[in-house]
Amino acid sequence: MLSHFVLPPPLPDEDIRNIVYRHYKARGSIHFDLMYKELFGIRSGFNAVFPKNIGDMLNKIPGENSYVLAEFLMQHSYLPLVCLFLEESDIQNATQIMDHSETNDPLLVGQNLIVSSEINYCPKCAYDDYNMYGVTYVHRIHQIQKMDICKIHHVNLISNCPCCKMPLANNTKRNQLLIKPSCTSCGALLIEYRNEVSRTSDLKIKILDDIVFLFSNKLGLLNIEVLRSKNLHYALANNLLRKKGVFEDEKYRILINSHFGENNLKEIGITTESSVMTFSLSSLGVKQNSLLMQILNMRFFTGSAENFILNPLPVIVSNLPPWDLTYYKCPNKNCDQKFNTYKRFFDKKKQVFMRKYTCAKCKIGFSTDDEGGFSKITIFKSPDEIRKNVDSLKGKYWNSRSKEWFGKLIQLYSQHREYKYVASALRCAPTTVKKYLQIYTENGNDIDVLLKLTSGEKYSYSRINDLREKSLKIIAENSDINLTQLSLAIGKSSYDYMIKHDKEWTKENFPPKKYFSKSKIKNV
Secondary structure, three states: OOHHHOOOOOOOOEOHHHHHHHHHHHHOOOOHHHHHHHHHOOOOOOOOOOOOOHHHHHHOOOOOOOOOHHHHHHHHOOHHHHHHHOOHHHHHHHHHHHHOOOOOOOOOOOHHHOEOOOOOEOHHHHHHHHHHHOOOOOEHHHOEOOOOEOOOOOEEOEOEOOOOOOEOOOOOOOOOOOOOOEOOOOOOEHHHHOOEOOHHHHHHHHHHHHHHHHHOOOOOOOOHHHHHHHHHHHHHHOOOEOOOOOEOHHHHHHHHHHHHOHHHHHHOOOOHHHHHHHOOOOOOOOOHHHHHHHHHHHHHHHOOHHHHHHOOOOOOOOOOOOEEEEEEEOOOOOOOOEEEEOEEEEEOOOOEEEEEEEOOOOOOEEEEOOOOOOOOOEEEEOOHHHHHHHHHHOOOOOOOOOHHHHHHHHHHHHHHOOHHHHHHHHOOOHHHHHHHHHHHHHOOOOHHHHHOOOOOHHHHHHHHHHHHHHHHHHHHHOOOOOHHHHHHHHOHHHHHHHHHHOHHHHHHHOOOOOOOOHHHOOOO
């Protein structure tokens, strides 16, 4: 039973590791690994930053003082910060594992790149917490890497005792945490060793304010896709995007260093050299260790993380927005997908910015410069199914303008409704496809009408026979003729026609390539 979760409840901003440790202390003589299994169903001697089966633990709380998993994770875990660098599907998967999981595999969400490897305490917070709640506990806001000050008291955080230099947590025992504001090794009171910071740490205080705001955000509202979209929009608004859609990283780095100052950046572990290497719009939101860089980016564009997340996006007058305000239906007639996101590029011929869309369902790609809709659409990529069909047809030949050829033309168009891809499969021009389809529909969908055209099956068969006779006669009269000479003798267009439409016969009867002068060939 977890009765101590009711009186007292989890404390404000209390790290989940501290909640587990307080339960461990309340149980008395029980071993830590047995207590851990009692809570989470997994026997472990390690107090994890992201334990699994938290939902199962919360369900064991007696009475009416139960907790909603999402709220508990928002108030006592680091998931709200890690969410900034995860896809929406990854967030759902991590939340599900923390709710209930039957496997023993560790949950890897990049917390080691955000959370400090040592347990940090503020001496004044430790003293105030003990007086107010009767216990000193671990605050999440004190465990962020590079953030070594308390935003409330403006004093340096400590992980080792200032007197005996021993670790305040995980000292004699692996999972030991403080429950009183004094060192467990020498008994020194931490409040006597508080060290106030100077004014040069103002940037850290502001970043910590942003982290407090990010901790308070509802899970799932922020993820890597949202931040990428916002970064793109603000880059457009601030002329930090080139015509081809490439970020102006060098210009951006110079502006960042100028805006915050090199000395302030050094205080949070970002020097001019390191910022040149890693601090760029292109890399923001890609790695978990870019948390501070992401926050600095928010402050650079809008003044704070809260403004960056909550304020409406700036109006871009000279450029197109990175997404449409309304959703549009895919122009593929066989697809019902709707979407509004696109990539932006510059058309050198038209000298305008274009929008490139890709349908998530059928994978068709298209571009347009029409801001009001899709009245000017250029298809540049076929759906996967069409592309597979076209690829499978390449290399296969139907006798040109035969009944089989016309039948395949009608079949492909009825399936895909695209002249260019039917033309690609049948090796002809899109205008040819359009012409035959128009004749076919005007004559009551009668395929025999197409066969009566001058370029029908009989014509093709007759031409191939004539070229065969002509080629054999030239070969018989010129025993040493090579392939190049033969193509010149029968005509380049006739030679290409034979290679294309009578490939097997030409392979067996045409000579191999040899190089002789044209004068040796007798005229036919």
